[in-house]
Amino acid sequence: MRSTGRCLLRSWMRALRQVTFAGIVGAALASGQASAAFSDENDIDVRASKEGDVIVVDVDLAVRASRDEVWNVLTDYDHMAEFVANLESSAVISRTDNALDVIQKGKARYGLLSFPFESVRHVVLTPSREIHSKIVSGDMAGSEITTRVASDGAMTQVSVRSQFVPTIWIPPIIGPQAIASETRKQWFTLREEVLRRRALVAEPIPAAR
Template sequence: MSCLLLLLASLLWAGMAWGQQAESQADDIEIAVRKEGATVIVDVGMPVKASLRSAWEVLTDYDHMAEFFPNLDSSKVVEQQGNRLRIEQTGKVAYGPLSFPFESVREIVLTPYSKVHSKAVAGTIKHGEAITRLVSEGSTTRIFYHSESVPNTWVPPGIGPNLIAGRTREQFASLREEILRRANRERPAMAETGETPGKANGNSSAASGTSAGASGDAGRGRAESSEGVK
């Protein structure tokens, strides 16, 4: 019992440290995590100074998510029919010296450029659904995320939500950093061609489920994060 208490205390300290560090780096990201029975509910609100199109292309870039989400080892689209996708992701969540691997298979329904609905169909989560919404506010896009999930492992009522909140903030900060990185890279090219940021061009097929992404074919128009947010 004393070992268990020591472990829980160390996890709480680690969670507070991560949370404080993430808070200082992304204190404008609103995070709310709570438990209702076995269900973990996460709500996020995050502004990013980029166009709706730029935010969408990163949110939907499933084939490259492992490159900018620190908890993902792999991410790929295994099936696509129009705006309906099935994705597989693997990764691990680290709490101090401990590391917990996870697998996720999700069905995605896209509504460009405003909403992504995600449902877990296999993996280490018994049940999980999430909705990501994008709202344009001039030169800023605001991202809203809501998820309800039942993990296969027990989540301690007090410590668990705090740790999840810290990790979620970290994930969304990484997401915003990637959106800004790509948006800043695109602006000089748009200035040369006279194209308006966020304006769909003749080759764009994001409205039918494809997206530009990191390397010209990245993502095929896919969206959403997590505890991660995933």
């Protein structure tokens, strides 16, 4: 019984690592939270469910910034390791017009446990409106994520639809709840980076004395 329990726990942790990693930034826990936050993650709507062999994650959030400001962060793959805490490297390795391949490496952490990861994703951009990403190698190869960005007055609405097919078992109830929690942290991190950059631009430069 103990051996079976340990095997299930290891399988569950690998699955959580895979699905969290496969999200819009490859893997993202909260970064830069030692300083005061610009927003609160509780208004980020995340719904995760297991439908047969597929894990479906939907995200909706609002950002008090322009669509271009949001877009610039979501597509800043070459600098993503600078503001996503557990990314060691992120780089565009090929690009043709609005299609690009991105490689990311890092380490996902869950309490005392940590897991290295690496993936290559093919990304197709519809400028300032939609990002379609498919993982072509590494964890969760074949998974697809579509992110849509739309202006709404002074706000920008972001909607994300992710579909994953895990290669190992995920608990039907606890699994989606944990995935939703980690996904919310990912998007809180990205929104904080948008707002941080916006605040830097908005701050007036002191006059020389």
